[in-house]
Amino acid sequence: MTRAAPRRRADPAPRRRAAEKPTRRWGRSKPSGEARGLEPAYVELPDERPVAQPAEEPVEQQQAPTVEGLVAEPPPRPRPVALEGPTAPVGVRPEDSTRAPWQEIVLWVGVIIGGLACLAAGARSLGPDVLPGIGSVAIATAYTWVLCARTGGRPVLFTALAAALGAVVLLVDLPELRTGASVVVAAIAAVLGVVITVPAVRFRQAARECCVAVGVAWIGALAALGLEPTLTLARFEYAVLLLALGGAFLVVYRLGAGLHGLGRRGVVIVAVGGVTLLVTLLYAEMLRRYGTEGLIESLLGVVHWSRENLGAFPRPIETVLGIPALAWGVHMRARRRQGWWVCAFGVAATAAVSDSLVNPAISVLESVLSVVYGLVGGLLIGYLVIRLDLFFTGSGGGRRAVGRRGRRAEEAENAVRPEPKRTDALL
Missing domain, CATH: 1.20.1280 (Monooxygenase)
Incomplete structure (x- = not known):
């Protein structure tokens, strides 16, 4: 039995040559003789005749449809x-x-x-x-x-x-009602004197804000006097100060982002301010009750000399704590929100001003001079406190914030915190 010869495979080269062979006429080419029974290769030649292109019509740009009513748009921010x-x-x-x-x-x-x-x-x-x-x-x-x-x-x-x-x-x-109303009016004036202030980039602006606060508190002092209170002076002053401090800290708690907005530095500031206020009040009360005659006479000698030569003696709590805290606070508010907590201690000054006229032992002129002297002395202390603050925390740190150029750099870099105007709501 003989084996069948293997079937030869067609060589694909002729087909490729036929496909690559150019033709001179349109249509299909004749089958090549070299294909040896294979299917002829047909080549479709592209139609190179120019075809007239239709003119492009202008396409109108249509606005994408909006989904109205499906998604509520947020209301404009008031x-x-x-x-x-x-x-x-x-x-x-x-x-x-x-x-x-x-x-x-x-x-x-x-x-x-x-x-x-x-x-x-x-x-x-x-x-x-x-x-x-x-x-x-x-x-x-x-x-x-x-x-x-x-x-x-x-x-x-x-x-x-x-x-x-x-x-x-x-x-x-009734005398009791008039006295209570007088205390409330003085406390409202003291709180408003602090809240009405705006941030101060420079010290002269801080001095202006202190003058505004004192002026507002002074009008409140006139209103408190107009109610003709019957009072014990020390109790009246303590009541006004406590009410004003309570109201100021309630407001500042909201404006200063709560206790978590204090930070380590804010806690130190509030602690120092509280200790200063407590020491001032306790020292005055202890001196009034338990002071020796020699010490009291020496201190009263300074007060009498000031009254005889200067016309008045400044209120210590206004000069030592209230005005410096208010000046430093409005200066800090232009840089950090913690400045509100410092401003809260400015109530010590505005409360001292709002109850200054109810003292029957001094005249109106002496009361005005006492407020002015306390304002001037407090601004001097506040200036020193602000310069120390800029020295340690100014732009670039250290002595770079001491000179004029360093202070201007610090103002441009740090004094950028916005706050509403004086006639706008803070919250």
């Missing part, structure tokens, strides 16, 4: 406005309100001026006897509105409550 009514959220002016902010500011400034006019008329025995009380209630009402609006409270509610309580005090006309 801009905080100062001294607004409580119908809006905290520190936000309602959208449907037609009154401009300056109209409300002018209104309450006018109320304060009217209250001062009533107090001035009562001091000169012009008009009815109740006129000074009306002026004090008007100033207290205006201060309550401004304080609530500045701190993000409910101005209409608390202003109406203050006006109603003031009317009750005037109608009932």
Whole structure:
């Protein structure tokens, strides 16, 4: 039995040559003789005749459709406005309100001026006897509105409550009610004097803010005096200071991001301020009660000399603690939020100013001079404290922040913290 010869495979080279062989006519080429029975290779030649291209029509750019109603767009962020009514959220002016902010500011400034006019008329025995009380209630009402609006409270509610309580005090006309109302007015003025300040990049701006705070507290002192309180001076001063400190720290707790916003440096500042306040109060009280006659006479000799030669003696708590803390606090607020905790101790100065006129042993002129001397002395101490702060924590650290060029570099680098205007809500 013979084996069949193996079947020869077709050589693919002729097919490739046929595919690569050019042809001279359109269509299919003849089968090549070298293909040896294989299927002929046909080559499709591209049509090289030009084809007229259709003109491109302009395509209108259509805006992508929006999905309205499916996803709610976030409402526009409201801009905080100062001294607004409580119908809006905290520190936000309602959208449907037609009154401009300056109209409300002018209104309450006018109320304060009217209250001062009533107090001035009562001091000169012009008009009815109740006129000074009306002026004090008007100033207290205006201060309550401004304080609530500045701190993000409910101005209409608390202003109406203050006006109603003031009317009750005037109608009932009891010494206890007048004294209590006088304490509350002085405390409100002390807190407002600190809250109304704005950050200060430089020391002269810090001095300006201290003057603003003292001026606000001084108007509150006139209102407290207009209610004609019957008091024990030491108790009255302690009550005003404690109420003002409590209110200031409640406000600063919100403005200063709570206790966790203090940091290590803030804790040290609050501790030093608290110890200074406590030592000042305890030393004055211990000296009053248990001081020896020789020590008291020597200290009183300095006070008498100052009164005879300078016209007044500055309040120690205002000079040593209040004004320096307020000046340093507003200076720090332009750089760090912890400055609010320092400003809280500025209430020691504004409280001392707001209750300065109720002391029957000194005249109005002596009281004014005492406040001015305390302001000047406190600003000198505050200047030194600010320079020490810049020396240790200024731009670049060390002595670079001491000179003029170093201070300007520090202001450009660190004093960039924004804060609302004086007429805007802080919260």
